[in-house]
Amino acid sequence: MAAMTQSFHDRAETIVRRTGARVTRQRVEVLAVLLAARSALTHREVESRVNGGAGMDRVTVYRVLEWLTAHSLAHRIAGEDRVWRFNAADEAHAQRHAHFKCNDCGEVICLDKSAAARSIPLPSGYRSQEIELTVKGLCAGCVPTRAGRHRPQGHAQHRH
């Protein structure tokens, strides 16, 4: 685990260095935390995990996350609880994708939304730029037709 942490730390440092800006301990550590996380983190989660759990100033965490976002090293997503979550930027999820979230087991998968994107009627004069689409329902494993179904453990949280 220490080795993995070290590896994330090194990767983070390399990434920060590539921007040409100052390589500070805070930037490297926050990015390392994001790289190590498999799901999006709130600023609080980042704050508590950073620096080996020793924490860091709230405002610095905010500003570092803002800086990472501005440099496209992290993504900011808005959850249903109106709290921002961040994850390390990843080319695969950069642009358009829709999600399916199972209401029972919590599984999140990606959908092709290109079909839907084309068929949404907008009022005249309106211009579409991005589309956010989440379908909620039951996944194949949770559809109640089959008896004896139950909620699987440790639902892999999807990273944006």
Next chain:
Amino acid sequence: MAAMTQSFHDRAETIVRRTGARVTRQRVEVLAVLLAARSALTHREVESRVNGGAGMDRVTVYRVLEWLTAHSLAHRIAGEDRVWRFNAADEAHAQRHAHFKCNDCGEVICLDKSAAARSIPLPSGYRSQEIELTVKGLCAGCVPTRAGRHRPQGHAQHRH
């Protein structure tokens, strides 16, 4: 305009009365404001429009909106700016709600998503229960193509 306001007021009073609960001035006025609005309103917008612009206690607005939502007379939308928006519930909004949000002025309107809802391909065995769909872009008033366009009033987007 006064006539329209009166009409919304009367409709609101009728709707509130039908619930069997107390018909208070605050409930009627808040609902009338929602009925008169063509887009979803933040609690602040409701607060400033209610009572002929004279305002009303913040907490009361929150509680009335909560009450309206609980009685299915209004609909609550979670925006990405951490602000709830409300609109009067009519049959069209009861179940399937898609939204368009202007990236410039912040206006939120409702869309018919029935077409889109049917065209989203799910993996076999998956069952759709709800769909959350938000299209973002520019509304007719904010599309920069036409010269002399400017941001409409009344949707002053709060930038934190």
Next chain:
DNA sequence: GCTCTAATGCAACACGGTTGCGAGAGCGCG
């Protein structure tokens, strides 16, 4: 009108997020 109770208004709080500013650290340069 009278009364009972739900609803309002006020104050104070909780919490996410932001801003101002002095102190400290990164990094280029001699």
Next chain:
DNA sequence: CGCGCTCTCGCAACCGTGTTGCATTAGAGC
């Protein structure tokens, strides 16, 4: 290696949204 410029950090104070507790007010049945 040390100097110094400037960017960044950390602290404190702030802002806005949303919530809670409690005394007062006002619907609505009688």
